[in-house]
Amino acid sequence: MAFNNLIGNDKIKSLLQKAIENNNILHTYMFLGIDGIGKFLFAKEFAKMILCSDANNKPCNKCVSCIQFDSNNNPDFTIIEPDGKVIKIEQIRLMQEKILEKPIGGSKKIYIIRDADKMTKESQNCLLKTLEEPPEYVVMILLVQNEGQILNTVKSRCLRISFEKISDIELKDYILKNNILDNIDENMLKLCEGSIGKAIKLKENEILYRSLIDILENLDKLDLVEILKKAEIIYKEKENILELLDYFNVIIYNIYTKRLNDKYLNCILLVEEAKKRIRFNTNFDMTLDNLLITMWEELNN
Numbered sequence: 001m002a003f004n005n006l007i008g009n010d011k012i013k014s015l016l017q018k019a020i021e022n023n024n025i026l027h028t029y030m031f032l033g034i035d036g037i038g039k040f041l042f043a044k045e046f047a048k049m050i051l052c053s054d055a056n057n058k059p060c061n062k063c064v065s066c067i068q069f070d071s072n073n074n075p076d077f078t079i080i081e082p083d084g085k086v087i088k089i090e091q092i093r094l095m096q097e098k099i100l101e102k103p104i105g106g107s108k109k110i111y112i113i114r115d116a117d118k119m120t121k122e123s124q125n126c127l128l129k130t131l132e133e134p135p136e137y138v139v140m141i142l143l144v145q146n147e148g149q150i151l152n153t154v155k156s157r158c159l160r161i162s163f164e165k166i167s168d169i170e171l172k173d174y175i176l177k178n179n180i181l182d183n184i185d186e187n188m189l190k191l192c193e194g195s196i197g198k199a200i201k202l203k204e205n206e207i208l209y210r211s212l213i214d215i216l217e218n219l220d221k222l223d224l225v226e227i228l229k230k231a232e233i234i235y236k237e238k239e240n241i242l243e244l245l246d247y248f249n250v251i252i253y254n255i256y257t258k259r260l261n262d263k264y265l266n267c268i269l270l271v272e273e274a275k276k277r278i279r280f281n282t283n284f285d286m287t288l289d290n291l292l293i294t295m296w297e298e299l300n301n
């Protein structure tokens, strides 16, 4: 079954499924919704279905197109992403050159523009030419978090589909049924933010996140030496530190909502401060030391 790895947003599933069945696929879609809600996963699955060469069972996961798709090698599928903070006009121009080349494998070519709201105005105006006269074989899916950033002229040429957040109950149910995690507490559920993708990622780092929760929940109970010892595991996560610090804040906020101690809100500010320092390439170990110590002091003084 198509979309069987994705939960929630059932209306959207059947809308896209019907488009495939009736061979009524439009040139431009705009998927709207907050980050982590599944827009990208839905768009990818939809693209895979469109490109699949099996007549009845899309995606079949067996045809050349599906196999290429799963190994990120399908020549008729392209993802455009921000280069730095924005999607530059050069990226759109390059895409427009490539769009003119006919599909290689089948009858369609698909482009997903991720974070399409990060297109500059110039990029959007440039894209407009393609939206107005798309080659017959092209399908574009624009993923948008902040609709206000998109020009009306662009919006009006897309079929807009709004995604709803998956409820914590649905998500918990899915995670347990599919053995993504053996058990999930409220903190971990919050870390998933209604996103199955995040839950899977969480599994990969389960030990790390569980110790993170352990550290933050015990900041006001253990002495500093014990905290720093428990925190050793975090020091190995240099690569993912910004993401990890976001998780710090989710967990801290969750603790705050239970304990209603304003000191936890101050801890969130300390985490934000640490994020800034790390973005400015301040020494990683020192920043983390400093963060843990100041948070500990905040809660224990």
Ligand SMILES: [Zn+2]
Residues within 6 Å of the ligand: 051, 052, 053, 054, 058, 059, 060, 061, 062, 063, 064, 065, 066
């Ligand atoms: Zn297939």
